[in-house]
Amino acid sequence: MKITIKYFGILAETSGKKEEILEVDKGMSAAELKGRQIKTYQIPEEESVQLAVNQNLNTEVELKEGDEVAFLPPFAGG
Amino acid sequence: MDKKKPKKVFVQGAIPPEKIAQSIANHQSKTNIGAHSIFLGQIRADEVNGKAVGAIEYSAYEEMAEKVFHEIREAAFSKFDITCAHIYHSLGKVKTGELCLFVFTSSAHRKIAIDACTYFVEEIKAKVPIFGKEIFEDETHQWKVNK
Secondary structure, eight states, X not given: OEEEEEEOTHHHHHHTOSEEEEEXXXXXXXXXXHHHHHHHTTOSOGGGOEEEETTBSXXXXXXXXTOEEXXXXXXXXX | OTTTSOOOOEEESOBOHHXXXXXXXXXXXXXXXXXXXXEEEEOOOOEETTEEEEEEEEEEOHHHHXXXXXXXXXXXXXXXXXXXXXXXXXXXXXXTTSEEEEEEEEESSHHHHHHHHHHHHHHHHHHSOEEEEEEETTSOEEXXXXX
């Protein structure tokens, strides 16, 4: 199944990408995807990275076809 | 109606000081208001390893940020008896000394306006996916993390 991944801030810089569409196995969890992308792009400080699945920070979900997963570095608003 | 409709929060570049004056002026016809509270975030020239920050370039996961801003608004209106609330946040480059965040809350009495304003600022810093690239005067950069 296809999912869209978006990278922001320092993560877009590290991965060299703002967005990519990936083919992943059905039933993959958000946590598994996080681990995989962190390894692929050798993203440091893994614990500081939050994922949002379809703009929702609750990532205790199984990914579905067409999902948008955002890789978010620490927030710095204000 | 003020609290139901999602409002445009992001502005491109620095927030001009005139916008604050204009916002105050816009509320003079609302005579049930007895207190305004205003928070202004300004870009600080932090020094890191002898280099000073010259500007912050803000970016955001805009669709999610607009949604979270709306949720914060809804929560604030249910927690505090405020008459109205306005939030503006910069995107793009904002130089040191310029404004990047403007929160404006109004109520019949001061304590509610002040508490609501603080609530907005803390929630925005903690929950909205906004990212800041601190650009030094020599054009190198580092990524800002909220403390």
